[in-house]
Amino acid sequence: MYPDPDTSGYRIWRGTSPGNYTAYYEVPADWSGVLLGGLSIGTRYYFVVTSINNNNVNGSHSGELSFIAEQGPAPPTSFSGFVGLRSGEVTLSWVLSTDADTVGYRIWRGTSPGSYDVYYDNIPADWEGAIIGNLATGTAYYFEVTAINSSGVNGYHSNELVLVPQQGPSPPTGVTGYPGPEITEVTLRWNYSTDPNTTGYRIWRGASPGNYNVYYNTVPPEYSGAYLGSLSPGTTYYFVVTSVNSSEVNGANSNEVAVDPGSPPEPPTGMSASEGPGSGTVTVSWVLSGSPYIDYYKLYQGTSPGNYSTTYNNIPAEWNTGMPVSGLTDGVTYYFAMTAVNTGGVESGYSNETFAMPVAVGDSEPPADPANLTISDPGTGAELDLSWNVSSDNAGVSHYLIYRLTNNSSVSEYNYDSGFPVYTSATGYIDYGLSETNTYYYRVLAVDTSDNRSGLSNLAWDSPDDKHSTFCSNKCRHCCRRCSSRSMVECAGYKY
Incomplete structure (x- = not known):
């Protein structure tokens, strides 16, 4: 029903018996209700309302209402x-x-x-x-x-x-969150608020977006993150961060982040594999997981795509420069994938899968360097006797190469006298036809059955000395060069 255009206000009539009204209250025309006080507790009152016009004339009564005035409870x-x-x-x-x-x-x-x-x-x-x-x-x-x-x-x-309500400081920015370091923990990070009124930060937490029913004690202003514990893995929590001022008034919320403390880390990426470095071996490499708190990696291996029968555990978290996997069968294709495990023990999904086939290769391991190269002088003035220790090798030493130089330059595999290097399978060598006026410098290296070469031995040098020229004939000297003993040996009737 539309209001009467002649209405200029309302009059509320009050009485203590039906139809009998001994008091009234006047209210403006734009009011649609009123609170009436000063009534006697326990007394029933009867009320009607009338409209009044500019001449203060009442219209007809409304319906009658009755109430018993009550005493409200004592205040807090x-x-x-x-x-x-x-x-x-x-x-x-x-x-x-x-x-x-x-x-x-x-x-x-x-x-x-x-x-x-x-x-x-x-x-x-x-x-x-x-x-x-x-x-x-x-x-x-x-x-x-x-x-x-x-x-x-x-x-x-x-x-x-x-x-007097206050305006809180502007919020921190760039809030991020991720699981860990423990299975019941979450880590939050943020950029500092630039508001000079910031005296700390408050973290708010809820179980649904935009609804935060828990907050944590104020975090000091020099902190840009916090660890939150006692959370349930498998539950997603929603977080915002606010800045607070000296009156502990919070400003606006930061961006919201949702984190499940039990969610898995990101897997490693960029898995690759290649044959070698030897028979029965492949080398796998990967790009580290982008998640924090990675404790170690696990490598899975199998002989068909997606089926892994072998697992390598506890691969160090910082290692991604190439891991040799040995004990494989040459000619068989192996498939590999990797996961990351965080410090809470939660394992990621698989990385991309990669594969490689180990192949048989020749020996690539060089022999040990010959050691203890020494020279003895038989005293003929024309020869020097060389000896050295046996070199070890995984497949066996085939022979040795002897290098000689007649000046004081460094003897190397690329700097030696004409006619050298000399090959020998023994661990000794007699160098003939020398001159007493020269000093001779020697080095030796070992070569194995796959032609792998060792490094050079120590440098040894000497000059031949003719100790026998006044006692022995050339024939005798020639004979004595082949004697097993070089001192006090009888030869053609002469002792020297």
């Missing part, structure tokens, strides 16, 4: 509060009403003392406080709280409280 006590936790918020607290009729609380709000134009209803009876938001920062608000009974009737008001 020790009503107090502080600004925050967030921008434009205040936090209120109280001691519960002891009145047994209390079924909840009503918070009253206004912008001047004793005048409350807004109230917050349906606050449960077991709540000892509430956060009031969407307030204008910098504005003084006045609050009282009342207890209400099952009829919604308020008791007396509590003490009045005045608070």
Whole structure:
């Protein structure tokens, strides 16, 4: 029904018996209700409403209502509060009403003392406080709280409280989160807030996006991350971070991150494999996982794609420069994949699969360098006797190469006299036709059956000395060069 255009206000009539009204209240035309006080507790009152025109003439009565004025419960006590936790918020607290009729609380709000134009209803009876938001920062608000009974009737008001909501500092940026380091933990990281009013950070947590029912103690301003524990693996948690000022007022939320502490790390990538370095061996390489807290890697091996019968555990977390896998059968194709395991024991999925075939190859291992090259002089003035220790080799030494130089330049495999190197399978050599006026320099290297060469031996040198020229004929000297002993040997009747 449309309002009567002649209506200039309303008159509320009140009485204590049906149809008999001894008092009335006048209210403006744009009001659609009113609170009436000053009534006697336990008395039934009867009410009707009339419209009035500019001549103060009432129209017909509305339907009649009757109510018994009730006494509301005793108010809560020790009503107090502080600004925050967030921008434009205040936090209120109280001691519960002891009145047994209390079924909840009503918070009253206004912008001047004793005048409350807004109230917050349906606050449960077991709540000892509430956060009031969407307030204008910098504005003084006045609050009282009342207890209400099952009829919604308020008791007396509590003490009045005045608070001025603040604007919190700007949030940190770039919040990221990931599982670990333990299976029940999550790590958060962020960039510092640039707001000079920031005195710390507060982390908020919830079980669904945008709803945060837990927050952690303030993190100091010099921190750019935190470890959060006692979480359940397999549960996704949602986090935001706010900056707080010296009054512990939070600013706006950061970006939200969702983390399951039990979620697996990223697998390694870029798996590759190649044959060698020897028979029955392939070498695998990979790019490290991009996740933090990697404890080790696991390599899976099989002889058909996607089927792995062998596992290599505890490959170091920092190792990706090539891992030889030996003990394989030449000519068989092997397939490999790898996973990462974090410090919480959670294993990633497989990397890409790679494959390689080991092939038989010749011996590539060189012999040991000949050692202890020494020279003895038989005293003929024309020869020197060389000897050295046997070189070891995995497949066996085939022969030795002797290098000689008649100047004091360094003897090498590429710098030697004409006619050298000389081959021998023994560990000694007699160099004939020498001159007493020269010094001869020697080195030796070993060659195995696959033509792998050792390094050069130590350098040895000497000059032949003719100790026998006054005693022996040339024929005798020739004979004595072939004697097994070089000292005090009888030859053609001469002793020398």
